[in-house]
Amino acid sequence: MVLATISFIVFRWVLIPIRTEGSSMLPTYTPDKLHFVNRLAYGTRGPQRGDVVAIQMAGPHVLYVKRIVGLPGERVAIAGGQVQINGTGLSEPYVRHRKPWDVPEVTLGPREYFVIGDNRGMSVGEHDFGRAQVDRILGKVVF
Amino acid sequence: MRRIALSVVAVVTVAAGVWFIYASSDAGRGVRARLESLSDMVNRTTVDGLGPEARAVQLGAFFTEDVDVELGQGAAAIRGRDTIIGMAERLQPRTAAFRLKFEDVSVVLAPDGNTADVHLTAEFIRRSITTGEESLDAREFMLGMRRVAADWQIAKVTAVETLK
Numbered sequence: 001m002v003l004a005t006i007s008f009i010v011f012r013w014v015l016i017p018i019r020t021e022g023s024s025m026l027p028t029y030t031p032d033k034l035h036f037v038n039r040l041a042y043g044t045r046g047p048q049r050g051d052v053v054a055i056q057m058a059g060p061h062v063l064y065v066k067r068i069v070g071l072p073g074e075r076v077a078i079a080g081g082q083v084q085i086n087g088t089g090l091s092e093p094y095v096r097h098r099k100p101w102d103v104p105e106v107t108l109g110p111r112e113y114f115v116i117g118d119n120r121g122m123s124v125g126e127h128d129f130g131r132a133q134v135d136r137i138l139g140k141v142v143f
Numbered sequence: 144m145r146r147i148a149l150s151v152v153a154v155v156t157v158a159a160g161v162w163f164i165y166a167s168s169d170a171g172r173g174v175r176a177r178l179e180s181l182s183d184m185v186n187r188t189t190v191d192g193l194g195p196e197a198r199a200v201q202l203g204a205f206f207t208e209d210v211d212v213e214l215g216q217g218a219a220a221i222r223g224r225d226t227i228i229g230m231a232e233r234l235q236p237r238t239a240a241f242r243l244k245f246e247d248v249s250v251v252l253a254p255d256g257n258t259a260d261v262h263l264t265a266e267f268i269r270r271s272i273t274t275g276e277e278s279l280d281a282r283e284f285m286l287g288m289r290r291v292a293a294d295w296q297i298a299k300v301t302a303v304e305t306l307k
Contacts, residue, residue: 021279057283057305058264059247064305115306130306 070114097121
């Protein structure tokens with residue numbers, strides 16, 4: 001009974017199980033796999049560059065899984081498939097395939113993060129990415 | 144005497160609160176049920192013998208005559224129930240491959256109870272005819288709904304850019 005209660009609390013409010021869909025996070029996350037979102041990951045410090053996070057849409061049941069590349073206040077652009085932060089190329093060892101995307105520079109607001117999937121081998125129009133408000137970040141994807 | 148009066152006021156206040164919560168959630172249920180019916184209608188296969196025209200007209204009943212649909216991302220706005228019906232008719236062979244599901248539906252009713260703002264995520268699940276594999280696309284929307292006679296109808300659809 002105690003174990004069931006603890007499991008219920010943990011998997012409902014702390015470690016949320018999610019099933020990945022789609023190919024935008026390949027090769028790091030493959031479709032149809034189970035992962036967990038740690039909702040307490042950002043209790044003491046905010047999201048960091050390189051973190052893979054879950055971003056909620058209208059609620060917590062359908063989420064984007066993306067990687068943070070830009071932090072609040074930074075200037076972010078993509079030139080020839082290379083992410084530029086404040087004019088400097090970002091090293092991204094997790095990206096295996098890269099198409100020459102070009103995205104004009106944006107300056108992130110004080111509560112905005114720039115998020116993008118690891119699969120840059122897709123065409124730019126098929127890939128959802130951009131600025132996300134911090135309130136939409138549900139937690140850090142772990143396991 | 145004063146204690147009795149205070150007790151009566153407290154009971155009336157609590158009762159009014161309970162009634163308000165009940166009435167609100169009940170009306171919210173009506174909006175949710177209407178959206179469920181909409182997704183059921185979209186997902187219904189053609190085995191019921193209805194032709195594309197009749198099905199499109201049925202679908203049109205979920206929208207107000209002056210419905211306004213803003214899909215964003217450079218897409219032209221769609222205005223009017225007749226436009227929706229026409230599009231539904233033309234696109235039916237393609238939309239038949241999709242299943243529509245609404246998730247995380249939240250409803251805020253106006254004080255008069257005749258209009259409601261709805262925030263939801265729409266999932267479009269597509270099954271490949273050749274491989275049988277399913278792919279999912281999801282989009283966030285704000286809906287403005289209006290009570291017309293006994294039914295709720297969609298008066299405004301606005302796509303929300305989750306990532307800007």
